[in-house]
Amino acid sequence: MSRAADALLLLSFGGPERPEDVMPFLENVTRGRGVPRERLEEVAEHYLHFGGVSPINRLNRDIIAAVEAELATAGIDLPVYFGNRNWAPMVEDTVAGMAADGVRSALVFPTSAWGGYSGCLQYHEDIARARAAFGDGAPDLIKLRQYFDHPLLIETFADAIRAAQQELPAERRDGARLVFTAHSIPVAADATGGPPFDGGRLYSRQVAEAARLCAAATGFTDYDLVWQSRSGPPQVPWLEPDIVYHLDDLSGKNIDAVIVCPVGFVSDHLEVIWDLDNEAKEKAAELGMAFARAATPGTDRRFAQLVVELIGEHLDGREQRYLGDVSGFGCTTNGRPCAEGCCALPARPR
Template sequence: MTETLPPLAASERTVEPTTYDCILLAGFGGPEGQDDVIPYLRNVTRGRGIPDERLEEVSHHYRHFGGISPINQQNRDLKAALEGEIAARGLDLPVYWGNRFWAPYFSDALKELHADGHRKVLVLVTTAFSSYSGCRAYREDLAEALAQAGLEGELELDKVRQYFDHPGFVEPNVEAVRAGLRELAAQGKGGEVHVMFATHSIPTSAASVSGPRESLPDGTPVEVGGENEWYAGGGWYAEQQRAVAALVMDRIADEFPGVPHSLVYQSRSGDPRVPWLEPDINDAIEALPESVSGLVVSPLGFVSDHMEVIWDLDNEAQETCDERGLTMVRVPTVGVDPAFVSGLIDLVEERHVAPGGTARDRVALTALGPWQDVCPTDCCLGRAAKPTVASQ
């Protein structure tokens, strides 16, 4: 059965392009040494009352890699790649970088760019999909950072739209999955194979309020039946990822027709009594038919191979596959793929126009987008409404 989703209000919530002074690359942040691990985890869990003893118990994946998360270096690499693309296009837009949970913090980046004379800032967030943690939390933390830096009224911060179905994000994922299936075929695993698109699990309560309220999927799956029962629910967060996963598989059907796929979740945390999006990738691997001999895992929900990718997929999911004798190929995230980097600057040029110039056309590859430039005040609400940037 196929259900028709209601009209998407997000595509109508756009703003007029203007001229910006600079770009702020907004990241999550991560520790860069053993002494950083517990302070970093305190930042991430602030307000939840979690003692250091418990934080130490969950720090093992950072400890395993010397206390260093790869995410900061990945953002340095992305910043350099963005600067190269900007220079190639002749744009006068310096790039600054700030994080939510580790140095360089948002407040430090805002002080730096303000001291350099910039006042209108376009923010690039390193998440592609709509959710509290992937969009609104960044906007809340940016508003708080403005206050901490004493720069309220001094800086104007606008945010580039979520880019889950922009060609710059989709096409590298298409080519990665295609390459993963080719690798399985080269290993003699081209018969019964499966593709899993992995994303971060979030509480179902947060998933259900992801995206704009005027137009909701209301937990109704696009398709129901058989394997696609896993796709039900999840608000716009899951709906966006279902749409992109289906698009990726459609793009590779010329070479790999009929390969089944599923959306799975990873990295859940917190109180086990609280429902989160399922299935967990390890449970999903164990539930695969015995006839499946090869598995491609695509970290669709992430933009770089950071700790949750290399630990949860390259270690835990790999171990689950090994236990059942299943060949697994984990394909890369978009990272600093030239198409992704170019696509991010395309998104910038939707919003930024040099004097006398024109804005780039807004592009989307699914019926869900282009996504909104600004968010309604009740979009992706957390536990309590807080001041944000880029809202209306």
């Protein structure tokens, strides 16, 4: 096999692992955005509800262990490193450690399957910032492609939907409504998308395509796509409807059971646990609605196999596998965008 990389970097969002980390972490997440202190304190309560610990770092370490096992099975000798945007291990420190270990070129797997600014371009910015912080001699970093419609991802979500349906009372399973959720973003941010996308909407189109593929794989001909985890001032429009309000609407239509699939998330990190397993589940109980939430794919072996397939595409020219009809982008080196304007950062509303 022709080697074109010395290592793999798993690049993620990051999360606090102690109560005293929570506010500094949130300040990192919102740096430069002018978010009021009271809003940070409100979000901090979500973390403190769980002891000030986000599960995301632990889940990412579990993914890394699974990827290492799959790499060994595939006979690929690549050390795996871990770096974050917002909390330790910070990507700048990780890249410095990679350089010290003699890594000259590394593939980068982001824990986001999507295009758009937050889902893609911001990871390119992380790569560029980490290399700039190290300076001359920084390893080349090649971000792997978007994978929102990879067959293994869709297959894993489909099995999770089936398993969640079996958790519902037997008499309500057949009439249960399938509801997909993803992280909401400002409407203005979703409006970017570059030349291939008339009117933009790269992110929401990809999410809708993943939802369509998962529904088809599980035999659901009718389903809903809604959003969660919005933040920011109320005068700024975000993608809607929110999952909690949507449950009210479904109850008004005499729906008495829901299967919620967080198709926009790789792992059960804090926003999934808070917004779905707490707020949405409590709303469903208030409405007398049976509620089951599908698992995210990160802990499934097939997710690690997906990562290794993406590595194989780069190292030995393995053919790309995808199921959908909506474009995706990648691979690119050292923080360059995937395509002209595809994930541009929109002007911030004032």
